[in-house]
Amino acid sequence: MALVALSLLFYVLLGLRLFRQFMATMKDLGAAGEKLGHLNPPEVQEAPGEAEGPRPGSAVFASPAVMRHDYEASKLARREERRRRRVQRKKDRGQPQALGDLDFT
Structure with a gap:
């Protein structure tokens, strides 16, 4: 019985540790998203008379x-x-x- 209780305690602690790591990762991703969200894309200089086509990546x-x-x-x-x-x-x-x-x- 003690072995079962000890293994359950181990799994609970392992779950808590995993949850905390997941939340720390999500916090870091949120901070990175905020940082990248405020950056302005560089202005693309087009040659005069050049037809404006679709932007790269718009096909997605x-x-x-x-x-x-x-x-x-x-x-x-x-x-x-x-x-x-x-x-x-x-x-x-x-x-x-x-x-x-x-x-x-």
């Missing part, structure tokens, strides 16, 4: 539909830019153009 909070749309739009823009460079390169070299590369619209 965006909806999947918006991110899919942005991905598809940028993919199409990159494809069109490659096609435009290919047409210009062939024009500069005097090579015949592929019908798929010509923009008839």
